[in-house]
Amino acid sequence: AISKYRGKDKLVGITIHHIYYSQFFSRSEYVQIMGNLLNKVISKYGYDVLFIPMESFRNEEAGDRKMIEDIRSQIDKKDKTKVVKGDLSPEETEELISAVDVFIGTKTHSIVYGLKNCVPTISIAYQEKSNEFMKSFNVRENSIDLKSLNENKFMAIFDRVANNLQKYSEIQESALNGVIKSARLNNDILFDLVK
Numbered sequence: 001a002i003s004k005y006r007g008k009d010k011l012v013g014i015t016i017h018h019i020y021y022s023q024f025f026s027r028s029e030y031v032q033i034m035g036n037l038l039n040k041v042i043s044k045y046g047y048d049v050l051f052i053p054m055e056s057f058r059n060e061e062a063g064d065r066k067m068i069e070d071i072r073s074q075i076d077k078k079d080k081t082k083v084v085k086g087d088l089s090p091e092e093t094e095e096l097i098s099a100v101d102v103f104i105g106t107k108t109h110s111i112v113y114g115l116k117n118c119v120p121t122i123s124i125a126y127q128e129k130s131n132e133f134m135k136s137f138n139v140r141e142n143s144i145d146l147k148s149l150n151e152n153k154f155m156a157i158f159d160r161v162a163n164n165l166q167k168y169s170e171i172q173e174s175a176l177n178g179v180i181k182s183a184r185l186n187n188d189i190l191f192d193l194v195k
Contacts (some may be wrong), residue, residue, distance in 0.1 A: 119172075
């Protein structure tokens with residue numbers, strides 16, 4: 001599935017959030033910040049960018065797709081960007097995220113997909129739960145709170161990750177078994193409670 005989106009350059013996958021930004025920024029501010037960040041990623045590293053919507057295609061105006069197009073309008077080299085078309089199942093979304101070189105996630109489920117598939121993941125955390133997932137995979141330093149999002153802070157994280165892709169993939173992989181054990185323990189506790 002990823003082959004139609006992948007060119008010759010490294011591929012950055014990204015999910016955005018079309019609701020929670022409004023707690024901290026106006027729509028135009030958020031769009032401009034995200035456009036600036038991605039312009040920097042493209043110009044500094046030459047990466048291609050794949051926007052992965054997590055809203056229904058039938059909800060194009062109200063969901064994240066309209067905002068993705070607004071962000072793309074801020075990007076100088078639009079030919080370096082692509083948007084996944086159509087509706088994706090959770091499994092298809094995970095498959096795409098697992099195949100990119102770097103993942104920037106705002107939607108919490110997408111962050112989990114990146115982490116568990118050992119894709120070097122950067123979190124733009126709109127709630128503390130995203131930070132907690134990053135912490136459980138020992139990569140909390142690669143998370144930035146949405147309320148603090150700006151080009152300098154984000155690029156400090158992106159530079160570190162881009163220059164250490166193998167390292168962060170291995171860190172996430174080494175944490176995976178422990179995360180799985182913790183999740184299973186929670187399931188066992190819950191099951192015991194309802195028995």
